[in-house]
Every structure is written in structure tokens, then in C-alpha cells.
Amino acid sequence: GWMCTISPHATSTIPEIRSNDGRHALMVDGKPFLLLAAQTNNSANYTAALPDVWPVVEQMHANTLVIPVAWEQVEPQEGKFDFSFVDTVIAQARDRDVRLVLLWFATWKNNAPHYAPGWVKLDNQRFPRVKTPEGKTLNSLSPHYRSTLEADKKAFVQLMRHLKKVDRQRTVIMVQVQNEVGTYGSARDYSETAEKIFQQPVPGKLLTDISKEAGTWREVFGKDADEFFHAWHIGRFVDEIAEAGKKEYPLPMYVNVALRNPYNPGEPGQYSSGGATDNVIHIWKSAAPHIDLVAPDIYFRDHKTATRVMDLYAREDNPLYIAEIGNDQPYVRYFFDALGHGALGFAPFGMDNTKYSNYPLGAETMDEKVIKPFAELYKVFGAMGSEWAEISLNNRTWGFSEPVDTYAPDKALWNAKGSDEEIKETRAPEDYTQRQNLGDWTAEITYGRPAFWIDPPKGNNPASGGAVIAELGKDEYLVVGYRARVSFSPSQALDGEQYTFERVEEGHFENGEWVFERVWNGDQTDWGLNFIYQPHVLKVKLAKYKTD
Ligand code: N0T
Structure with a gap:
């Protein structure tokens, strides 16, 4: 039993991840908490957008809102900080008895520095970008420069310090550090600076953690060396930011992952190289001990691929959290698989009335039909969120969802094809x-x-x-x-x-x-x-x- 009740205004314990024999729970106010979340579309991180956000959160029966905080909005000029949006969203969440997960959009947002302030993204001398082997400059910041790391870290530390000061009620329960880190278009940075680091021996900690003999990156990892090198250095970069933030205020912190297709991965750079894709989770675990979990963003519509992703990310050393999932009808049923895998929570993406859609990743239009199936599940699990999360922490669970996809052939979307399996004409029981x-x-x-x-x-x-x-x-x-x-x-x-x-x-x-x-x-x-x-x-x- 966990009968102790806490008055809503008292200072309560800081949220944390608890693990028991390879199973996990997010503890909020000292009790296991099931995140039944809604994530906004991008660009909803302004006060003017919030009236379009809350009605959907309410209709969904979500207990948590997942929403960005952009570096460009909190530090528009270097050293001048403005946390007014953070204060507003916290106040409005409290009024509605909803918790928050904040997304730190900074050095990397879907591989690019789009959410970094102008003084960062326009100054390639001070904040250099990744170079391809051919010497082309990509719009993805390199992880190899202290100047970039220090600037991002300084802003993140201010954010965490601010949260500590204004949020004794623990309205904010978790923080995502960056968004879908990595680089599209190259396995790693091939600049001169990066080359020098690449020629050095693989760090001892990584060798120890994954039981490898010493050598250069190429010697130890062969053809995977470029990607593993990039993953290690982005992981170290993000870890240093998380560590500094936690020193201020130790909320649980995670990274979300732009996945590679587990059955048909392609080459690094075709997917976001350096992010915690399934082949480098072990590298990330070694590089980023202050990151509590690496969490998949699921936009594979088909059952086989979506559930395979959960198998890969639910680990003894990694609590499953569905950081994003498409909000269209086929994805709803994967909620059951997530719970079966002991997930901390589930966050469909694009749940607001800002009249935007990321179709074909999610639904074409946002309406009652999109919201209702999530609401039905959230209503039932919301009423037993704490009890479910406690059961899930301590007991075996199994989840199932309907295995045969039913998208019409004329709507055979590229992210619905899954593992190139033939669509069978006839089906057996x-x-x-x-x-x-x-x-x-x-x-x-x-x-x-x-x-x-x-x-x-x-x-x-x-x-x-x-x-x-x-x-x-x-x-x-x-x-x-x-x-x-x-x-x-x-x-x-x-x-x-x-x-x-x-x-x-x-x-x-x-x-x-x-x-x-x-x-x-x-x-x-x-x-x-x-x-x-x-x-x-x-x-x-x-x-x-x-x-x-
Ligand atoms: C996601 C979202 C947002 C199966 C896309 C997904 C969010 C970011 N990126 O709407 O931008 O901030 O994390 C990338 C999906 C790539 C294709 C997956 C194919």
C-alpha cells in the first residue's frame, strides 16, 4: 500500500526513476506514476498557442502535457534569460491539475540547430557545423566543440535552476534533453578537428563498459566506427549538459530517438546518425550515465515494426517510454504493447488544435475522431494510473495489439509498409x-x-x-x-x-x-x-x- 496522501501545496519529493529487478516506474510525489501524455505539435511553445492546447489535453483525459521550451526563446540574446513562457505553462498546467514534461530544443532539434538562438545558429565560426567527407557543411552542429557545449549547457543550467526555484509542487516531472539528436546526411563530422579526435584511441570507459580491446575507433569498431564515434560524442555532449542540469535540480532526464527501421535500417546518415538508434544503445548507455532513458519516437504504422521497436527499447537498463507516437488510429492500439513492456508512459504527438498535421506520420486532421480512442484508454488507465504503475514495477506484464494491419492498399503509405512483407490476400484465423x-x-x-x-x-x-x-x-x-x-x-x-x-x-x-x-x-x-x-x-x- 501507498496510502500516504500529500497536500497539494506541500513540497513533495523530486520525481525519480525507480527500478526493481529490471522493471521500472517513474515516481511522482513518492508514488509510481503512469504518464498518460499528450505532446503538442512543434511551435506550440508560446503563450498564444496554449488556448489551442488545453482543450485537447482535457478531451484526451491526459494527465501530462509534453511541450517544448526553445533555447531561442529563453536566451534570445546571449546571457539574457527569459523564462516567462515556462512560468505561464506551469501556472496553466497547475490550474488544470496536469503535469508537464519539458523538451529542451537546443543544439539539436531533428538534427538541426533551428531552435538555437540567432547568435548561435548564425555563427558558424564559434559553433561549427558537421562536415561531410567531401567537405560539404551540413546544417547539424558538430559535437566536438567546447564553445557549443558550454553555451547550451549554460542555458540549460539556467532553466533547471529556474525550475527548482518555481516548481516546489513538481508540476514538471521530467525533461527531455535536445530533440532527436544526430545528423542526417553524414555518419559523423569529418572536419579536421573531428578527424584528429577520430584518430585517437577509443576512450577506456567505453572499452570497459562494452568489453572491447583497446585500439583506434576504426580498429575497434571497423565499418561501424564512424557512426559509433558520432554516437559517443553526442552522448558525451548531452550527458555533460544533463549532469550540469541535474546538479541544479535532479529531475529525470531522457533523450528521444529518430528511429532507424529495425528490419531495414539503411545507412547511418540516411537515418539520424549519432542518435540512440537500436544499434548504438550500448554506446549511449556508456556515454550518457546521467540520461535516465533513451526513448523511441514511433512513426512506423505497422504492427510488426512498432512492436519490434518496443522489444528493442524496453531493457533492464532502459525503461521504455514512448516519447512520441503518431496520433492516427492505427497507433492507438500500441498503447497495450507499451504497457505490456512496462512502459512509464505514452505520448501521442500533435495533440492540439493549432490546425497542423504531420501526416503521413500522424492523422491528416485533428478532430474528435483522433482524440476519442486515446480518451477511452486514458480514462480507464487514468483512474488506476498509480496502481497500474506500481503493479508494473513489481510484476510481470504482457501486452498485445491486433497484429494484422488494415490500411487500405491505395493508402499504402511509406511508413506503413513495415518490413516489406507481402500484404496477404487471404487471411487465416x-x-x-x-x-x-x-x-x-x-x-x-x-x-x-x-x-x-x-x-x-x-x-x-x-x-x-x-x-x-x-x-x-x-x-x-x-x-x-x-x-x-x-x-x-x-x-x-x-x-x-x-x-x-x-x-x-x-x-x-x-x-x-x-x-x-x-x-x-x-x-x-x-x-x-x-x-x-x-x-x-x-x-x-x-x-x-x-x-x-
Ligand atoms: C518528430 C516529429 C516532430 C517511420 C515529426 C519524427 C518532433 C520530432 N520527428 O512530426 O518534428 O519534434 O521529434 C521524424 C520521423 C522520421 C520518419 C519516420 C518514418
């Missing part, structure tokens, strides 16, 4: 069936099935179903599903046993305690647990029995 060994029991999840009888699954149109299962104790599970049937049968260990639901309770949580509402039985359980139009929260007790 097995395609709509997932099975998971939970230990003594095996769960089976099927989609698009009539609620009565055993007719085979045909999938929902559009694909929208999902379920999450948490192990509460022996033979006992918490199950939340949506547009899916969840059934249980004995695993190997109990093979051949007679079995039944002992009891299926629908209920909710209050102050950490399960509150029973009613027993599900009859039609609701005869064919498995049928989740229809809205998510339900069930506590399931399974049992075996003897017949002789």
Missing part, C-alpha cells in the same frame, strides 16, 4: 490469434470474433483491439482488454488438468485497493473474456479441479 505462455497458464488473444460461440477470429476493421495482462499472484491476473477476446488454458505444467475460471471480478482501484463491482459470468465468460466496445478492468482467478 491464426493470423488474428496471439498466444503467450504466462507460466502455468497460456493466454490466447483473438480479434474480430462474434461475442457468442467459437466462430474463428476475422479481425476488426480497422485493426483496433488490444489487451494487457499483469500477473498479480499465483493463478491471478489483472486483465484489461478492448475489442478482443482473451482466453486462458493450462500450459505444459498443467497439461491435461480440468480447469475453469474460479472467479472473474470487474472492478476498479481506489487509493491502491481493488474495489469489487460485480462478477463476470455467463455470456461474459463462457467463450473467454469478450471485450467489446470499451475497455474493462478485470481481476481473473484461474483454477484446476479434480474429477476423480
